[in-house]
Amino acid sequence: MSDSLAFLGWSGGKVLVGHGPFLDVAEPPSSGAAFYRNEFGLGDPKPWRVPAEWQLVEPAEAMEALGSSDMPLISWETLEATLFAGVFQEITTSIRWGIFEKTVPVVVERGRMEGGGGAAFARRALATAPPLVPYGFLDPSGGFAGMSPEHLLRLDGRTLRTMALAGTARAEEREVLAVDEKEIREHEFVAQALVSKLGDLGRLERGAREVLDLGPIVHFHTPIEVALDRDESIDSLIRRLHPTPALGPLPRTHETMSRLQTWRDRLGAPPEFGAPFGAVVDGVARVLVAIRGLWWQGDELKLPAGCGVIEASRLVNEWRELRLKREAVKARFGL
Template identity: 30%
Template sequence: MSGHVFSQQINELKEKLIKLKQTPVIEPIVQLSADAPSVPVLSWLGSQVIYPKIYWHGRDKIEEVAAIGSCKDFFFEDQIDDDSLAELYQNQRGKSHGQDIRYYGGLAFDRSVECWGEFGRARFVLPRIEIRRNGNTIRILLNLNFDNTCPQQECEDALAALMQIQRATPLSPPKKLALMGRSDLPNYPRWQELVEQVTQQQFNKTTPKVVLSRQTQLEVDDIIDPWTLLACWQGRNPNSFQFGFQFSKNKAFISCSPERLYLRRQQELYTEALAGTTIRGLNQEEDQCLAQQLLDDTKNSHENQLVRQHIVESLASLSQYVGAEEVPKIFKLNHIQHLHRDIRAQLKMGVSDFDLLKALHPTPAVGGLPRFSALNFIRQREGYARGWYAGACGYLNHYESEFSVAIRSALIEPRRINLFAGAGIVAGSDPQAEWQELENKLATIMSILIDF
């Protein structure tokens, strides 16, 4: 470890481990920490050899986290109901009073159908080691799970993980890939059929909105480093959430998503309606003109209003107060801009994160309205398993939890990348225009990846 940037912190944590072994009474979940020097967090994560690898970067840019390993892993490959998930988490939460204990993970878009193997329908991990940057402060956190484990062995496992920490080396330089093949599911003819079905007057009366999506599978000529790709992506869309989960060497899910599902700080809840899309302009004047057209567009305004209304109604029974912006604003990304409304709530005492996840996920911005009939249509007709695309990804904590909706995301496999995009289909939607919206949403990631 001589010369390692974290040598001092690793020795400090080793000393704390030795003291912990001598403690007669130990909480089931314990977290040790050490202040650390600045390090490029994403480069550090890419250099590590322990899985899983987890990355989280909040949209406000104040906090950035890289985590490796696992000392507790809730993995649900088969169907599980939200009440059982909530009970498990509440039970786990009671095993520590540590304010910084976090479980990172996600829920699939549709937990009633089979998901992507190791990602499961839901999976949450208490990492073994975290590098957490908050502003200019960096800490190394070491988590230990003494619940139903041998304390001596748990300390040895934690020490072994510490000794496997690698120096941060620069990420591989980004390079354009040759496209060997592309397939879209659904393809355009099938997409046209689906849009026409959703916009039929009889169907639209009972289900006014369905968010249809597409999986674009690209076969490429080289291995893709997920962390290099995510670093490039976040450089193009800095005002987004950036996160990634890599549970094994050959598969990673990354996202650069503009959409917050919610941020909870004790009883304060912050969420939003993000729906309605147009492109960016070539200059400031054109950009402003397109933004104004989006604000004036009946179809997009209606779509955003439906999302706002649904979220407010969903939170009503869980909250003492819910307030939402009456008029949407413009939220700008690199290639596109959205309609956006902030929503804030004061939660009732006793409302848990899983109550919120059950109420809010999947939102009408990624599923449709009413939820049951829209999801049923997607499940039966869309033609592929969304998995964690349009799912909820983030972290759970005693005092603060945050989740993003995993739109603008990619599932990376050896020499293959699966990209996802969706569009809200309402009365008056045009198949060709909505297909082009999918292309617009993939423009940023495609421009990074492919040598056209």
């Protein structure tokens, strides 16, 4: 047994826990469990990680197994707006030139930890309640843990479920979000892109756009379900969907992806931030979008957040939205 561990909120209130060492493979096993971990650009040829041991347990049991280490003390660095402002400017120029309709830069707040955090972060993530889903991957040198509100997909037999999640406001601004044209437009880019990416796979049902409450923060949410005409592999569905315009560029081309990757690298986004993270258990798959989390390596901590930028976006508002998302993550982790 090694000290590496992965977890993911599963159906029925359970959590899937996998213990390393993990065997990295190109395809998911047809029975048993494997985790899916990849980078944003999906460059890993063996993204499936088969654990040496796995269980589906109650979150409390998974938390207990992580021990009782204290939360680390964190000294956060002041986040300078200059770098983001430069990227924002380049994005708005690209939008005006017609290269993008929408893209999603990522800003990273950095901190230094005193007293190691992995297990304590994972325990906090596991304490979350739906609609947030806990996820994480830890080894002795580093890892990530978070509570994501966004499923990239859930696949059970020929039923595929996904969602558009984009458009953000503070809880107090819930009413105005519901009629905010810019936020609706931002959301509709995502919902309509999903409909057009999936429409040829079977009978698609798009649910109504509604406001999803996540405590201090609210989003527009549209559920989408497809009754698939034939069996589809999880990997091909992941590639078809990721990144949706909730995290990626619209249109999604080699060129727009590479521009986004350059901005992400410049701003220091962790490679797995916004990437699919999921698992398969006996052929049933759940794949999240890895957002609202913490990433660490040694004593260095990162808290990334992204924001959708469209033509109507303004720097000050996006900066405020990024802070809101980071504050929501800090509050959930008790930081």
